[in-house]
Amino acid sequence: MAFTFFGRRLPLSAAFGPLVIAATLFLFLFGPLIAPYGQEEVVGMPFDTPSAAHPFGLDQNGRDMLSRLFWGARMSIGVSLAAVVISFAIGVPLGFLAALRGGWPDAVGARLVDVVMSVPVLISALVVLQALGSSLPVLIGTIALLDSTRVFRLARIVAQGITVMEYAEVARLRGESTWWMIRREILPNALPPLMAEFGMRFCFTFLFVAGLSYLGLGVQPPFADWGGMVRDNQQGILYGLYAPLFPAGAIALVTIGVNLVVDQALAGRTAWQGENR
Template sequence: MTTLEAASTPAAAPVPSAARPGFARRTWRTVRSSRTASIGLAVVAVHIVVAALAPLLTTYSPTANDASHALLGSSWSHWAGTDQYGRDVLTRVLYGGRYALGVSVTATVLTLAVGTLLGCVAALRGGWLDDLMMRVLDAVLAVPSILALLVIVTALGAGSGVIVLAVTVVYAPQVVRVVRGAALAVVPADYVTAARARGESTWAILRREILPNITDVLCVEFAMRASWVVLLISSLSFLGFGANPPTPDWGLMVSENRTAITVVPMASLAPIIALATLVVGLNLAADGLSKAWGVDRIREGS
């Protein structure tokens, strides 16, 4: 490829992602060519399907107590046994996937939206605004994540809404740094300069020129951030600051049944296995897509 041809590649004349018919096909080819990404996305897909079909896969209630069936071992009636309240462990694990995916995806989407907006604005505007935002983010990132979450949840109370808000506050600064690093590579481009010369608004430049060119970074960041969010939310529930009983939550299940692990080990192991496979699937997907799209360099440079 000559120098002139290289200068006329799609990167030099981006269009909105909605008008890029090749992105979906390119993503599909990437997934098919990366065994790591394929395995990871397949594991995540299994979790999504199982969570969606939970009412069809079991006839037991995930919250109803039955003292006469407490602490039963594995059997044909209860494949993973029952917990100390007589609830079917497998049923609670299946329904727990709904809570884990629902809250985690909501928190991750909101985190990515806030981080993307602030990161792109900081990169595009630059100057004192960029410096001020980075110093504020440095202060926020200096606080350990779990400590910040505990402070927010303690102050505002438990509940899904509070957890989503807390996760957004804790993780958005990290997303801002990653997105800002990716956007800084796009801002000096000629097409961004031309858009500024035409008098286009900041929002129009972000939407038409910058966002379509950092979509790969955003996809990888979503998968990686989601795995951390799942672990963080489960950790909160294990510590008693997340889901309230009798919500079928994996972290809460481990906390409730850890004292009876020698009697009914699956009551604790089943949610641990479910959590581990989901996190591994998300990490594999993020790692595979990152290597296939060459996002590693951008992340390291941010």
């Protein structure tokens, strides 16, 4: 299916992805303000069925599921977004510097990243969170540091490809500083793959945080988050109830929406490059 936008025929996913992201950002910013009830407010019996007052029913403690979905959006999305931003703030500059400097700084950085990436990220996170606890700063910092190794590797590879181009060689021969090279030559040309990686990293981190919360090591009570809501209400499946499916569906919807936007952005850039060759 497709639709026409300003004379261009676009696939339905081109509209669906941005709509999902817009709705997600709205819930992230205003979810707690529009939630009918508090995230810990008990309003009825456990696992009450959906009604006009509670469209998604009640959870295992008698709390309104719709309200907890609104409250949980801020925590689930906020933790993931903060971790991704920090990982890029660490990995991108270090990757660019390693590519520009070369020599032993590049070799040492690359080998350290290889060592960290040789251990599955889930195992590394479980060890750190078990040792230091699952507070929000520890959770965000742990995920950000682990993800920064992946970002470092991508930024380094992309920067290495840029530094051998003629315009970068000319700038180096002119005696431009490292900061100037990063700001004027490397970063503008590295933005497309980095932006695509940002979207993919967010999806991975979003699912990773939900998985940790499901295991009891992610976002902790009294904060509501979607992964924890799936864990708390999973027993409802045994009784034919749909309570755990609502947060699980929200997790899937956000992930699909971000992936569609990333795919569309990459496809649009490829088409633009083909038209301008």
